[in-house]
Amino acid sequence: MKDQDQPLQFFDLIAREWRAPGQVQQVLFNASRSAVAFACECGAVAIAAIADKSSPRARVRRAADSARLSIRQREGSYPGLKLADRPEGRTTALATYGEEQFQFGKGIGRVNSVTPGGICVHLPPKAAVPITAVAEAGGLVAYGFGAEVQLWHPGQDIRLVNVPGAVSSLRFSPDGHALAIGYSAGVLLWSGINPTSTVAFDATPECLEWSADGRWLAAGLGHAGLALIDMADVSCKVFDHFPGPVTSAGFGATTVVACGAFRVAAWSLENGAPIVTGKSGLVLIDAVAVNAARNLVAVGYANGLLSLCQIGGNAEILLRQDTGSGVSALAWSPCGQFLGVGGRDGSAALVEFPDEMFKS
Numbered sequence: 001m002k003d004q005d006q007p008l009q010f011f012d013l014i015a016r017e018w019r020a021p022g023q024v025q026q027v028l029f030n031a032s033r034s035a036v037a038f039a040c041e042c043g044a045v046a047i048a049a050i051a052d053k054s055s056p057r058a059r060v061r062r063a064a065d066s067a068r069l070s071i072r073q074r075e076g077s078y079p080g081l082k083l084a085d086r087p088e089g090r091t092t093a094l095a096t097y098g099e100e101q102f103q104f105g106k107g108i109g110r111v112n113s114v115t116p117g118g119i120c121v122h123l124p125p126k127a128a129v130p131i132t133a134v135a136e137a138g139g140l141v142a143y144g145f146g147a148e149v150q151l152w153h154p155g156q157d158i159r160l161v162n163v164p165g166a167v168s169s170l171r172f173s174p175d176g177h178a179l180a181i182g183y184s185a186g187v188l189l190w191s192g193i194n195p196t197s198t199v200a201f202d203a204t205p206e207c208l209e210w211s212a213d214g215r216w217l218a219a220g221l222g223h224a225g226l227a228l229i230d231m232a233d234v235s236c237k238v239f240d241h242f243p244g245p246v247t248s249a250g251f252g253a254t255t256v257v258a259c260g261a262f263r264v265a266a267w268s269l270e271n272g273a274p275i276v277t278g279k280s281g282l283v284l285i286d287a288v289a290v291n292a293a294r295n296l297v298a299v300g301y302a303n304g305l306l307s308l309c310q311i312g313g314n315a316e317i318l319l320r321q322d323t324g325s326g327v328s329a330l331a332w333s334p335c336g337q338f339l340g341v342g343g344r345d346g347s348a349a350l351v352e353f354p355d356e357m358f359k360s
Helices: 010-014
Strands: 015-019 024-029 035-040 045-049 060-062 069-071 095-097 101-105 111-114 120-123 133-137 140-145 148-152 159-162 167-172 179-183 186-190 195-200 207-210 216-220 226-230 235-239 249-251 255-258 265-268 285-290 296-301 306-310 316-320 327-332 338-343 347-352
Touching (some): 010 015, 024 338, 035 338, 045 101, 045 347, 133 167, 148 167, 167 207, 179 207, 186 216, 207 249, 216 249, 226 255, 249 285, 255 285, 296 327
Parallel strands (some): 024 327
Antiparallel strands (some): 024 035, 035 045, 060 069, 095 101, 101 111, 111 120, 133 140, 140 148, 148 159, 179 186, 186 195, 207 216, 216 226, 226 235, 249 255, 296 306, 306 316, 327 338, 338 347
8 A cells, every 4th residue: 555645656546556465476467358467476376357447547637728638546445456266386477378367387287277256277187297387379278397398278189299408488479370488498499290490598588478470589588688589580699798687578560678787678670780768777677568559668677666668769758666676577468558567575556558648
């Protein structure tokens, strides 16, 4: 809860904020845009409904004389987070499951689905060792354990992909036809029948992100930097010498962006040239998330500051000032209207942007 003696910020007018059970490691929206989930370091999964009876869009007013926009303060309270009922032993990041649900892997070799209401159900089949990664596309579930990935679809036979090292992350391409498998020494690319190619690194991918057209794959390599794979010829370029770890990345229409520096790290996909984005400061950027509908990137800093900036521009919109606790996870909804924010202090927030904010 906000201290009543502190002045309101823009963030307070357009965000709902809760306290999760622990540091938030991941924020994920379900496919139907009805719920957002916050995965915590302790294993807990907290879920919030998107629907809001006091939506910021309903509280925007335009003055008749000056046409100036204002937004009135929220009245009353809003529902709290719902906790998944069986998250103990969770070993993986969250993935979507169908239109409404989420899924995660567990140390006992199970994959659990979880509804927006927090109800968990085991998904078959069961592995003999802990699940280390999960992903889903079009009803096809991929789950990694040890040096293997199994692909399962209800009513179909299980398919097995052997991996050169321990599986760390999984991500389907936007069309669902290709699967990127991060492992202890690189990325294996799978497309339907057999692994098609392997790209080796000297580090384990901590995150995998596809461009919207499936042409590019970005792999955050922690302190080793950012790997950018061109799927046209499976060539790879590594951007290194980051002052901090690269744990999140994303794509604009013609750019790739990453965290881990003192300003948003961005490069052109056409020629690899640096693209000035946002302002340079003295605090590391710990998280970035690119809006799929607009040329915007949300930027979370190690001191809790949160801002928006246009990719390729140096102007920033300050959403929240320094809170003293870093932003650990960011994610936009597929429609680009909502931003989920997770903090190292266990704060979890859902920001809804009024339509008028993005109109010229």
